[in-house]
Amino acid sequence: MTAVASHNIVKTFGDIVALDGVSVEFEEGIVYGLLGPNGAGKTTLIRVLATLLKPDSGSATVAGVDVIADPVGARHKIGLAGQSAAVDEFLTGRENVEMVGRLYNLSKEEAKTRATDVLEAINLTDAADRKVGTYSGGMRRRLDLAASMVGRPQILFLDEPTTGIDPGSRLDLWDLIEDLVAGGTTLLLTTQYLDEADRLADRIGVINHGKLIAEGTSNELKDQLGGDVVEIHVDEQDRAAAADVLTGIAGSEPVAERLSLSIPAPEGSKTLTAVVRELDAAAIEPRDIALRKPTLDDVFLTLTGHKAEAKPEEPAETGRRRR
Amino acid sequence: MTTTARLQRRVGFKDAVRHTGIMTQRNNLRLARRPELVLFSTVQPVMFLLLFNYVFGGAINLGAAGTASSDYINWLIPGILVQTAVFGATATALGLTEDLGAGVIDRFRSLPMARSAVLAGRTFADLARNSFVNILMLVVGFLMGWRFEQGALKMVLGVALALLFGYAFSWVMAWIGLAAKTPEAAQSAGFLPIFPLVFMSSVFVPVDSMPTWLQGFAANQPISVLSDTVRSLMIPEPALPIFGLDQSTLIWQSIAWILAIVAVFAPLAVRQYKRTVG
Numbered sequence: 001m002t003a004v005a006s007h008n009i010v011k012t013f014g015d016i017v018a019l020d021g022v023s024v025e026f027e028e029g030i031v032y033g034l035l036g037p038n039g040a041g042k043t044t045l046i047r048v049l050a051t052l053l054k055p056d057s058g059s060a061t062v063a064g065v066d067v068i069a070d071p072v073g074a075r076h077k078i079g080l081a082g083q084s085a086a087v088d089e090f091l092t093g094r095e096n097v098e099m100v101g102r103l104y105n106l107s108k109e110e111a112k113t114r115a116t117d118v119l120e121a122i123n124l125t126d127a128a129d130r131k132v133g134t135y136s137g138g139m140r141r142r143l144d145l146a147a148s149m150v151g152r153p154q155i156l157f158l159d160e161p162t163t164g165i166d167p168g169s170r171l172d173l174w175d176l177i178e179d180l181v182a183g184g185t186t187l188l189l190t191t192q193y194l195d196e197a198d199r200l201a202d203r204i205g206v207i208n209h210g211k212l213i214a215e216g217t218s219n220e221l222k223d224q225l226g227g228d229v230v231e232i233h234v235d236e237q238d239r240a241a242a243a244d245v246l247t248g249i250a251g252s253e254p255v256a257e258r259l260s261l262s263i264p265a266p267e268g269s270k271t272l273t274a275v276v277r278e279l280d281a282a283a284i285e286p287r288d289i290a291l292r293k294p295t296l297d298d299v300f301l302t303l304t305g306h307k308a309e310a311k312p313e314e315p316a317e318t319g320r321r322r323r
Numbered sequence: 324m325t326t327t328a329r330l331q332r333r334v335g336f337k338d339a340v341r342h343t344g345i346m347t348q349r350n351n352l353r354l355a356r357r358p359e360l361v362l363f364s365t366v367q368p369v370m371f372l373l374l375f376n377y378v379f380g381g382a383i384n385l386g387a388a389g390t391a392s393s394d395y396i397n398w399l400i401p402g403i404l405v406q407t408a409v410f411g412a413t414a415t416a417l418g419l420t421e422d423l424g425a426g427v428i429d430r431f432r433s434l435p436m437a438r439s440a441v442l443a444g445r446t447f448a449d450l451a452r453n454s455f456v457n458i459l460m461l462v463v464g465f466l467m468g469w470r471f472e473q474g475a476l477k478m479v480l481g482v483a484l485a486l487l488f489g490y491a492f493s494w495v496m497a498w499i500g501l502a503a504k505t506p507e508a509a510q511s512a513g514f515l516p517i518f519p520l521v522f523m524s525s526v527f528v529p530v531d532s533m534p535t536w537l538q539g540f541a542a543n544q545p546i547s548v549l550s551d552t553v554r555s556l557m558i559p560e561p562a563l564p565i566f567g568l569d570q571s572t573l574i575w576q577s578i579a580w581i582l583a584i585v586a587v588f589a590p591l592a593v594r595q596y597k598r599t600v601g
Contacts, residue, residue, distance in 0.1 A: 022425075033392070050433045072333045075435035086430035088349070090356040102345050105338065131356065135326040 009058035020210035033201025042190035079148035087134040104151030138169025194296035231262035233288040339437035346444020401553035402526035415493040416500025416509040480558035491584035497592040549570025
C-alpha cells in the first residue's frame with residue numbers, strides 16, 4: 001500500500017518559494033529519507049504531510065487519506081517527531097507519553113499500558129518518572145519519538161531526528177530507529193546528514209531549493225555519478241598545484257575536503273593512471289592516492305553544485321565521516 | 324476556513340470536551356510542578372490586598388458608600404476579587420506563548436484532537452487557578468476583618484461573577500498572547516489594557532472621588548460594573564443603590580459584559596491562533 005503520495009506541492013512564504021512542485025511517493029514498510037541542506041524545504045514538506053501547513057497548491061495523501069480534505073483522518077494515521085523535541089519539561093516522561101496517548105483517543109488504561117511499552121522500547125523506563133526538565137537532549141529526542149509512537153500510527157515522520165545532539169546519542173537513536181523499522185514501521189525521515197540517510201533510508205529523495213532533484217536507493221544515487229572517484233592527499237604547499245592538475249583531467253574543479261581532493265573517475269583505473277602521471281610531471285608527490293566508490297557527498301555535489309552543509313555545532317567527525 | 328470548520332465537526336463534541344479536560348489537567352499539573360510560580364502568583368494579590376487596606380485604606384474617603392459599611396476592607400474585598408481575577412487572566416497569555424515557544428503546539432496540532440481544546444484547556448486551567456487564588460484572598464480578607472453582610476449565597480454568587488469575568492478576560496489575554504508570540508512581549512502587552520482599566524475603576528476607590536471628566540468612563544466600564552455588582556452582593560443594602568442602579572440590574576449588566584467579552588474575543592483568539600501557528 002502507498003504510505004505517502006504527494007503531487008506537485010507548492011508552498012510559498014511571501015517571496016520565498018519553500019516547495020516548488022514536490023512529488024514524492026513510497027510504499028509502506030520502508031524508510032524514506034529526505035536529504036537536503038538547511039532551508040531546502042524538508043521541514044515544510046513534513047509540515048504539509050503532517051497537516052500542520054496547507055500547501056498553496058498540489059495534493060497529498062498519507063495511508064490513502066487526503067491531508068487537505070480530511071486532516072483529522074490523516075492525523076489518526078501519522079505520528080510526528082519534530083525538529084525541537086515537543087515535550088513538556090514540567091511533566092514526567094511517562095505523563096508526557098500518556099497524555100499524547102489519551103489525545104489519540106486511547107482509554108486511560110490503554111494509554112498507561114501503551115506508554116509503558118513505548119518507554120521501554122525507547123530505553124527510557126528508568127527515567128520515565130522523572131521530570132523531563134532533568135533529561136539530556138538525546139533523552140528528550142527519544143521521549144519525543146516515544147510520544148509520536150504511542151498512538152500506533154501507520155506512518156512516522158521524523159524531522160531531523162539527530163540534529164544538534166551529541167554523537168553518542170546519535171548512534172543510540174540510529175539503533176533505535178533501525179529497531180523500529182525492523183518492526184515494520186513506515187518512516188519518513190528528513191536529514192541534512194548524508195551518512196544518516198545512507199545508513200537508515202531504503203530510498204532517498206534529494207531536495208534542494210524546494211525541488212526534488214534526485215531519487216533512488218543510496219547505490220542508485222551513487223551510480224548516477226557514473227562510477228568511481230579518485231581521491232588524493234597532498235601536502236598543504238602542493239594543494240593548489242594539485243587542484244590545477246585535477247581540474248585539467250576532470251574538466252571541473254575537484255571536490256575539496258580538509259585533507260583531500262577528489263574527482264570523478266569515469267574511466268576507472270585509466271583516470272587513476274592519468275592522475276598519477278600528471279602529478280608526477282608536475283613534481284607533486286601525493287601522500288596517498290586511491291580509487292574509491294563515490295559517497296553521497298559526491299552525489300550531492302554533482303547534483304547541486306555545492307556540498308551539503310553541516311551545521312556549525314555538528315561535530316565534523318560524525319557529520320562528514322566517510323564510510 | 325472550511326477545512327478547519329469541518330475538522331472541528333469531525334472531532335465531535337464529546338471528544339472535544341474530553342480533550343479539553345485532558346489539556347486542562349495538563350496545564351494544572353504544569354502549574355503544580357512549579358511551586359515558585361504558584362507562590363508568586365498568590366503573593367502578589369495578597370500584597371495588593373495588604374497595601375491597599377493598610378496603606379491607602381485610611382486615606383480613602385468612601386463618602387456615601389462608606390457610611391453604611393463598617394470598614395474599608397468590606398468595601399475593598401469585592402473589588403480586589405475582580406482585580407485578582409483580571410490580573411490572573413494574564414497567565415493565559417503567558418501559558419500560550421510558552422507552549423508556542425516550546426514547539427508543543429505543533430505536536431498537539433499533529434494529533435487527532437480538537438484544536439479548540441488547546442485554547443479552551445488553557446482558559447479553564449486559568450479559571451481553576453484563579454478560583455484558588457480568590458478563595459485564598461477571602462481567607463486572608465477574613466483574617467483582616469472582612470465580613471460578608473448579605474448572606475453566604477449572595478457572597479458565592481459574587482465570587483462566581485468575579486471568576487467568570489476573569490475567565491472572559493482569559494480570552495482577551497489569549498488573543499493578546501498569541502499575537503505577541505513571546506512570553507516577554509505577552510507579559511507587557513497583557514498588562515497594557517489591564518492597568519488603566521483596573522485603576523480607573525471602582526476597584527479601590529469610589530468613582531465619585533475622581534475628577535468629573537473621568538467619572539463617566541470610570542463608572543460604566545466593565546471592571547467597575549463587576550466590582551459594584553460583587554459589592555452589592557456583599558455589603559449591606561443601605562450602601563446601595565450604587566450609581567442609581569439596583570442589584571439585579573447590576574447583575575444583568577455583569578453577565579452581559581462577560582458574555583460580550585467572550586463573544587468578541589474568543590473568535591479573535593481562535594483566528595489569531597490559526598494565524599500564529601499557520
